[in-house]
Amino acid sequence: MNPLSELQLDTLTEIFNIGAGRAASSLSEIVGDQVKLSVPRVQLYKSSDINAEVLSLNGLRVGAVKQSFSGPFDADAMLLFTEERAMEIVHDMMGSQVAIEDVAEFEQEAMCELGNIILNACLSSMADMLDLSLDSSLPIYSVGATDLILSQIVSEADQPVMLVLHIDLAIEKHLSQGYLVFLLSSSSLRELLAHIDRFISRI
Amino acid sequence: MPHRNNIRTLLIVDDSRVSRMMIRTFVLAKHPQWIIIEAASGNEALEIVDRDTPNYCTMDINMPGIIGTEAAAQILAKYPGIRVAIFSANIQESHQTRAATLGAKFVAKPVTERTVALALDFFESQT
Structure with missing residues (x-):
């Protein structure tokens, strides 16, 4: 079930890795600490198979910032903690400007802004490498069970197969x-692969 | 535009209240006498510049309503003397090029003491 060639997969993984590196550097600047990245994982899944366990997302309940990107291909991006x-x-991000007991009041807005920065950092550098431009929706923050948040995205996409790119921070x-x-619908895959091929041909 | 006693007016345009707060705090730490005005959208910013023309402006890109680069273009067409820093998480080259074409400074978020200093250096540098 993998229409990506080894070279395409390798290229996409590397581009995602560079994007994630940019995201990690932004996150590191925000929290004032080193952020370590795992090896990126890029794989096609049947939509019905996508769940927290399959993607090794530990933690039953997460805070999730979700943002949709559209352009030559569409992608749903999520940052989960x-x-x-x-x-x-949030406390690290806002530092001494907000007392720890008041942090909860800002959770929603601060997480939206944090997600916006991290997700855009990653997608922007990927878009630049692939020589295309992507628009992003405004970020949405929700707290809930990891499986529920994933299943919402998968059901909204309404695609039989999705390409999943994920990395641990x-x-x-x-x-x-x-x-x-990142979740990409299979209908976006062809356009993405065309851009990947163009990228490869320039190397 | 008020220039007396080194008082400058800065308009912060960002739909994130958190980002506006952080920019305000870092700017006031360096320039406690500055007057800070805030707008939560590009459309609101366009109304404000007609009323209280600021010396400087920080402008987010992804906001509800018109996007920041478009708001900056309209502001600069009308008030070319305002120095604008595009402060955005959307670091795609297309946006950076647009900022440069407008004569604005592009600063990549996150909002930190360092990135605010980049905007301040641009504001205070003479053209």
């Missing part, structure tokens, strides 16, 4: 884990 760590990250200071997940 385990729920309790999200608050610590580990913030050392908080011993916390975040995830960057």
Whole structure:
């Protein structure tokens, strides 16, 4: 079930890896600590198979910032943190401007802005490498069960097969884990692959 | 535009209240006497510049209503003396090129002391 050639898969993984590197560097600047990246994973899944366990997303409840990108191809992007760590990250982001007891008031807006920065950092560098331009929707933040958040995106996309790109972000200071997940519908795949091929031909 | 006693007016345009707060805090730490005005959208910014023409402006890109680069283009067409820093998470080259064409400074988010300093350096540099 893999219409991507080995070279296409390798190229897409590397482009995603570079985008994730840009995202990690933005996150590191925000939390003031080193952010470690796992090996990126790029794989096609049957939509009905996509769940938290398959994607190794630990943590039953997460804070998720979701943003849709559209252009030559469409993608749903998500930044996930385990729920309790999200608050610590908001506190880091806002520093001394907000007392710890007031952080909850800003959680929604701060996480939207954080997701906006991280997801755009990744997608922007990928778009530039592929020589295309993508528009992004405004970010939406929700807290809930990882499976529920994933299934919402998958059912909205309404596609039999989806390409999933994901990578783990580990913030050392908080011993916390975040995830960057992109889901592409199969209808977008052809356009994406055309751009990947063009990228390869320029190397 | 008020120039007395080094008082400058800065318009911060961003749909994120958190980002506006952070920009405001870092700017006031360096320039406590500056007057800060905030707008939550490009459309609101266009109304404000007609009323209280600022010296400087920070402009987000992805906002409800007109996007920031378009708002900046309209502001600069009318008030070429305002120095505009495009402060955005959307770092695609197309946006950076657009900012350069407008004569605005492109600053990549996140909002930090360092990135705010980049905008301030641009505001205070003489053309």
